[in-house]
Amino acid sequence: MESPYFNNVLHFIAQDERYNREMTLAKEEFEAIVGPIYETDRSYDARINSFHNWYILDRPLRSHGVTPLNYFIDYNANTLPEQELTHYRELRNNLHSVFELAKFLPERARLRDLVTGRKYDIEGTEHTQFLDRGALFNSRIFRHGKQHYLSNYLLLHPLVVTKMIRIEARKLKKSKADPKDFLFRLVLFQGRFDQYKQMEPRNIYRFQG
Numbered sequence: 001m002e003s004p005y006f007n008n009v010l011h012f013i014a015q016d017e018r019y020n021r022e023m024t025l026a027k028e029e030f031e032a033i034v035g036p037i038y039e040t041d042r043s044y045d046a047r048i049n050s051f052h053n054w055y056i057l058d059r060p061l062r063s064h065g066v067t068p069l070n071y072f073i074d075y076n077a078n079t080l081p082e083q084e085l086t087h088y089r090e091l092r093n094n095l096h097s098v099f100e101l102a103k104f105l106p107e108r109a110r111l112r113d114l115v116t117g118r119k120y121d122i123e124g125t126e127h128t129q130f131l132d133r134g135a136l137f138n139s140r141i142f143r144h145g146k147q148h149y150l151s152n153y154l155l156l157h158p159l160v161v162t163k164m165i166r167i168e169a170r171k172l173k174k175s176k177a178d179p180k181d182f183l184f185r186l187v188l189f190q191g192r193f194d195q196y197k198q199m200e201p202r203n204i205y206r207f208q209g
Helices: 004-014 017-033 046-057 068-075 080-092 159-175 180-195
Strands: 094-105 107-113 117-123 136-145 147-150
Touching: 004 017, 004 046, 004 068, 004 080, 017 136, 017 180, 046 068, 046 094, 046 107, 046 136, 046 180, 068 080, 094 117, 094 180, 136 159, 136 180, 159 180
Parallel strands: 117 147
Antiparallel strands: 094 107, 094 136, 107 117, 136 147
């Protein structure tokens, strides 16, 4: 989903020189965790969008101690109409996880969150129509009103490692641990898979050690 509200926040932050510099630093932090993002990557758009999602929604600004999204909302609280502010606040209702394409529905797709097992019916098929049932990918789900939408990126994992990912997700679910490190690790592996096509995917997605 290409949300105009998300894009407005990103533009608001990027056009200010102070926060533009912080975005550069944040990208370095992000790449230190998930690996470098190269413009030559076949999934470059998805990977850079995953960074933008993390930066806007998860990472607090050093100067304010709140995320760029929350700073934008606070900054515009007295100038934007309440109905419009509601749309920005809804961006807080996002779920970052690894999802399975469980089922195709008319104009929608049913996804299963591997970490929690919960299922979500996603409006639109622009991101999922070319995927096979059972495909696994990292992304975010947003809730607007009573409907759910996929974010503007999808990091697809190779078919041969789906069983390995499911096993790790079950371990995580059983332990009830924070999934953040697991999700970042999947983004790291996906990037390596994208950049080193000559390598066997099972040698890249090494969860042990």
